[in-house]
Amino acid sequence: MPVEAVIFDIGNVLIEWQPERFYDAQIGEERRRAMFAALDLHGMNDGVDRGDNFLEAVTAFAAANPAWHAEIMMWHDNWAQMASPEIPHSIRLLHALRAAGVPVFALSNFGIQTFAIAEKVYPFLNDFDRRYISGHMGVIKPDAEIYRRVEVDCGVDPAVLLFTDDRADNIAAAAERGWQTHLFDGPQAFADRLVSEGLLTAEEAQ
Structure with missing residues (x-):
């Protein structure tokens, strides 16, 4: 029809929309691979896409994973750079x-x-x-x-x-x-x- x-x-x-590419540039591919293997960042983002508050979701996820706190907060603080x-x-x-x-x-x-x-x-x-x-x-x-x-x-x-x-x-x-x-x-x-x-x-x- x-x-x-x-x-x-x-x-x-x-x-x-390539978060992995952004993190490769920020923290290096090796550390990015380790982070994405350890954390379900895309799952966190799915919650945001369903309507979770963006800052609250990222902050809570960072607090739950203190070893990666600074890197996780980049998802919020540098989002416009990731979506480009x-x-x-x-x-x-x-x-x-x-x-x-x-x-x-x-x-x-x-x-x-x-x-x-x-x-x-x-x-x-x-x-x-x-x-x-x-x-x-x-x-x-x-x-x-x-x-x-x-x-x-x-x-x-x-x-x-x-x-x-x-x-x-x-x-x-x-x-x-x-x-x-x-x-x-x-x-x-x-x-x-x-x-x-x-x-x-x-x-x-x-």
Whole structure:
């Protein structure tokens, strides 16, 4: 069926999200590997994405792991450096779709406070027609409930939604609900998909 609306994930689709790379630069790869092996930092972040207070969550996690206290606090204090840089071609695709009159939504695992930070750093995050941010919703991808809520709120038939995300599990959960999907592995391939769907011309997708 023809696509009628496009849904973007944000992390690693519009903004690079590579905490390990940040820590490699700050404390060295060897110590970073030891820290990530010892601590479930991504699990802590999942709690933030479900709506936990960002500062409180990181502070509590640091207090529970005093040997890594300073490094854990970097997750809070240097978050904007971890969530960078933006991916310019993806942002151009977002704006090109909107200029072409295609409804564009965001569906992202993102904390309440971290998204507020990101909005200030990346003004394009205000350019979506609708935004579905997990921290505000209290549920994260790939839980089926977050997709169901998107369907109910946007009122678009799942069969004509095109969703791009860099994680295969998030894509699979959307596909199970009948969404059209694109596993994001770079903006050019997604640009080609948008052209093939007739949503953009090749020139518009550059």
